[in-house]
Amino acid sequence: MGKFFSGGRLFGLLALIILLVVVAGVSLRSRSTQLALPEKWIHDTESVVSGWVYEPVFQVDTFFSHLRDLQALYEENAQLQTLVNQDQGLRTEVYLEKQQNQILKQMLQYKGKSPQFQLIAGDVTARSPISWNDELTISVGEKAGVSRNYPVINQSGQLIGRVVAVAEYSSTVELITSSTTSDGVSAAIVIPGSPAYGVIQGSRAHVGFLTMQFISQLASGLKVGNQVVTSGLSDIYPKGIVIGNITQFESDGTGITRSAVVKPAANLNALDYVFVIAPQPGQVLQ
Template sequence: MGKFLSGGRLFGLLALIILLVVVAGMTLRSRISQLTWPERWLHDSESVVSGWIYEPVFQIDTFFRHLRDLQTLYEENAQLQTLVNQDQSLRSEVYQEQQQNQILKQMLDYKGKVPQFQLIAGEVTGRSPISWNDELTISVGTRAGVVHNDPVINQSGQLIGRVVAVAQYSSTVELITSTATSDGVSAAIVTSGAPAYGVIQGSRTHPGMLSMQFISQLARGIKPGDQVTTSGLSDIYPRGLVIGTITQFTSDSTGITRSAIVAPAANMSALEYVFVVSPQPGQVLK
């Protein structure tokens, strides 16, 4: 055995092994790079068929991915819209609270300025569109001390009407803009000279406005823009309650007196809280 592997025989065996490895490698590389024609046909056919299948599958997958994206976008938009609506609702609530607080502050301020009057605070609870300028319902009645013919003012002390019907927990207020009554409010035009007197009623020619009648033609110095208040010449209304402002004068047919159109000082379309006044006859509001 030692003689067989000695010398040139060993060298020749190693050379033979190396040659076999090289030939085997070349053979394998040739088989990989050079396919037979059935293999090539099968490979090409598989590529074509894969292309036919891949493109529709890809389009379908893309379509459903877009649907999922649209669904996600829709849900996000819905959530965003909900947040926007909540924000708007919150803003509206905050604004209403601010308005209510402002009105209540005005009521407290006014009440502190007229300690001579008993002021009963109430809330407007009913107002019909049919009789919008004629009457409304408030949330206080006899249990709170309200009686028939009590004057009613807004939060700033401006006259809006009088109580014409009273229940235990509510009252009906006839507004000064009403044209459904023959009663009027004895009023005075505030001037630097002698006051001019007249009677205030709801205007039939200017809905929502007031008509001041029986103003003497002899009254001097009165003009549009002058303030009109209660005169105190009444058993119902104390003197000095603000009624409104004169906008224009008109002559009566008799030529003895004249009339005036008066804009109410109170915002008659936005009455939420009121005071019922329980004054003594002839009291002066300062």
Template sequence: MSRYLTSRRLFLLLGSVIVLMVIAGLTLAQSGRRASFPERVVMDVENTVAGWIYRPVSKITGFFAGLSDMRSMYQENAQLKREMQKYQALRAELSDAEAENQRLATMLNFYNRTNNTLHEIPAAVVGREPSEWNSQLTINVGTADGVQPNMAVVAPDGSLVGRVDTVAAHSAKVILITDTQVGDGVAALVEAAKSQPFAVVTGSGASAGELALDFLGQIVQMPASELVGDEVITSGLSNVFPRGLVIGTITKVQYGAHNTVKSAIVQPAAQMDYLQDVFVVRQSGSGTP
């Protein structure tokens, strides 16, 4: 009997819930009025159950969406890195092309300026020992190209580099003007000085990469301001270096007795540390210098 009553109560409870849901469904279809108590109960239950389901599902959905976004971001980042590498490579190629164009333009300008007075043989620097950096270098032209010993060698802008020493068929050794061992000096003059004093330029033993200028005869009481900054050029008094090749610029004047100018320090005009191309030159119409 008690079991029957219990089952009956359960059926009554379920029936009541069903009736409440039917009533709520019918009444919710009507708009513009306040919900009744049964309706509010049903709505609260639905909202609670929906919240229990929505929050975990939302978090799971957000997690997988985040994974997808991270994957897309990684792919975009990898693509940007590849494009940046291509851009940097292209920029390096452009920089090299601009530098090459500048070197060729400088060489062409010197060639045009001296076309009627000098015969130029273009060459590339192919060897340079660190232990002899300021003494000599090797170029890729030789007797097969018309190169002979004691020809002058200049930078692309025409500034003096040195002279040819030993020559093979397709290469040659060049003694630099900054050499302090083999170099026998360059006959020079100070172009802008009023008296244009003659001098001999050799490699400086005191400072590597610089030149020492010794005047032929002392210059009496000449202010340093009249010499510092002046350009030193070849005098043309030797049969090796044609006249007018730029050697460098005076940076310091050294005085002897009675305030007389005795010597000076010269900074070479040629960029000795960055030589890639040079000209071997001789005066047009002349034979072996």
């Protein structure tokens, strides 16, 4: 062993080791900048295969990402819709409250301007579509001082009808537009000089309107638009309650009198609150 590592042999071994280190270093530097041909094939194959795998995986990931975005958007829209519905509900409540306050204000104003009447306030509680133009039910009855044949007006003092049936806590009101009643309302057309008189009933030819009959042909100053009020020639209706306005005149075929179509002043399709007119002391209503 000592002879093997002695002299020139040891020098040669050291030289060989140094040469291998230099060659290895050169080889490593070359591989960092340039690939060998087999490595190139492997690299390109790996790139192509990775592309085949990457694209479907990317598409699937994108699809589920969009699904998550849509789910989040749906939940956000649902929350926004809830807020919108709540806002619309609040707006509706505010609108109805304003309408109710306006009606109640009108009722107070009318009551203050009409000390000649004893007014009993009530609200409409029932109305059938079958008898829409004929009758309705109100929330006041005998306990509130209501009796049969008491006149009924709206919040502005315009004639609606009269009480025809009374219970303890409710009453039935026959509307002036009813064409089933044989009773009429003694009415007067407001014109300069002496008024023209007639009788108001619900119109059969014009649903929701009134017919005023027995108007004298001798009456002058009659025209479309004239106001019609209660005449006071009745034990039921006090004088001067507004009924409506004339929309047209019609001949009744007698040559002595004529009739007129009258549009009610009260909006009978939108009744929520009413006044029942009770008699003042000494006044008798039948």
